[in-house]
Amino acid sequence: MGAGRVAAIVVTYNRLEKLTATVTRLLSSPSEDLAHLVVVDNASDDGTAAWLAGLEDPRLAVLRLEVNSGGAGGFEAGLAHARDRLDPDWMLLMDDDAHPEPEALARFRAGDRARRDGWAAAVYYPGGGLCEMNRPWVNPFWHVRAFLRTLRRGRAGFHLPTAAYDAPAPTPIDGGSFVGLFLSRRAVKVGGLPDGRLFVYGDDVIYTLGLTARGMRMAFDPALRFEHDCATFDPESQAFRPLWKAYYYHRNLLLAYRRAAGPLFFWPALALILPRWWRMGLRYGADRAAYRRILRRAVRDGLRRDLSLPHEVVVRL
Structure with missing residues (x-):
């Protein structure tokens, strides 16, 4: 039995080139793998609105916000639209610089997804390396072994090991990022919407941690591969740019x-x-x-x- 209808939600702000690659990849998927695509435009002024208006795929819905509300505000608005207007079985979240690799959506729908309320994808950089910022995790304060590992190894103690990306079966997790995250209808009903006031960073951690605390079960599936062409830090100094x-x-x-x-x-x-x-x-x-x-x-x-x-x-x- 397939997983049911999937609605993808993409949040964008002034990154038309990357958005173009993401939307093109998503809309190239058959309708049985992707039933809907919601693009939340955070008041972009780089031609994004005009480009989106020129697309004719009936699966596409564009929400243009009056002001830039950040990734958190965009996902709040996009999830609300999908939940209230489209009512899909699964809602798939991603940034405008991330997209599923070929066959990822087909693999998701072909699998038995009923036992979990959330599924996190394996996210890679375009060059093939693991995207560390999208590595799923367990809460070390809920798991004694993870807590002890974290005392010894820091971040590596509670994030999934690299071996999980080659494992033959999914790995239980407590949370993940809003890149390649599939949420069930039940998860969104129980967990509500992300807090748009967070603007950017940590909204996915707080939201997925809340889901797990409410009894939702999540897993990481290495067969669901995504590509993330991101640039959060200055590559030499490892500093946030812009500084705000x-x-x-x-x-x-x-x-x-x-x-x-x-x-x-x-x-x-x-x-x-x-x-x-x-x-x-x-x-x-x-x-x-x-x-x-x-x-x-x-x-x-x-x-x-x-x-x-x-x-x-x-x-x-």
């Missing part, structure tokens, strides 16, 4: 750590995290003072769980 992205990264990670660790472990974890974040300022050279000013505000807002700072103010920081 560091605000959302640190603020939202504090929210994610609080949810993952709970009240008992959050504060000890914070004592380890904050000095490392402060030292990251050394990567920014002449922008070190600006980075640390942004970090102080991000930590303040994260600890207060304050998501009210408007994006234009974040940029001015």
Whole structure:
């Protein structure tokens, strides 16, 4: 029995070249593999709206937002549209610079998906290497072995090992990224929508962690391969560019750590995290003072769980 109808949701902002590759790949899929495509245009001004308006595929729905609401706001709007207007069996999330490799959607629909509420794909860079930012994970505060591994190895202790990408069977997970993530109708009903106020970074961690906490079961399937042509960090300095992205990264990670660790472990974890974040300022050279000013505000807002700072103010920081 097939998995049922799939609606893909793509969020874009001023990356027409990459969006073109993603939408072309998706719409080349047979309608039995992809029933709907929702593109959320975050008020792009690079010709995206005109290009999308010229497409005639009946599966395509375009939501143009009045202002840039970030990836989080875009996924909130796209999921709401798919849930309320299309009612598919599965909703597939991805950025505008990511798309399924050939046959990935067919493999998803051919598999037995009923035992899980979410499926995470194996995401690779265009050159073939594993995309680390999209590596699925388990919550180390829920699993003793993962917790001990994390104490010894840091991030590698709770993210899936590379061996999982070659495993013959899926691997249970607690969460993953919004690139190649299939969510069931039931998962969205139980979990609601992502919090658009997060703008960018960590919205997928917080959302999928909430799903698992509510009893939704998720797994990683290495047969579902995606390509992600992303450039989040400066390749030489490993710094956020533009610099305002560091605000959302640190603020939202504090929210994610609080949810993952709970009240008992959050504060000890914070004592380890904050000095490392402060030292990251050394990567920014002449922008070190600006980075640390942004970090102080991000930590303040994260600890207060304050998501009210408007994006234009974040940029001015």
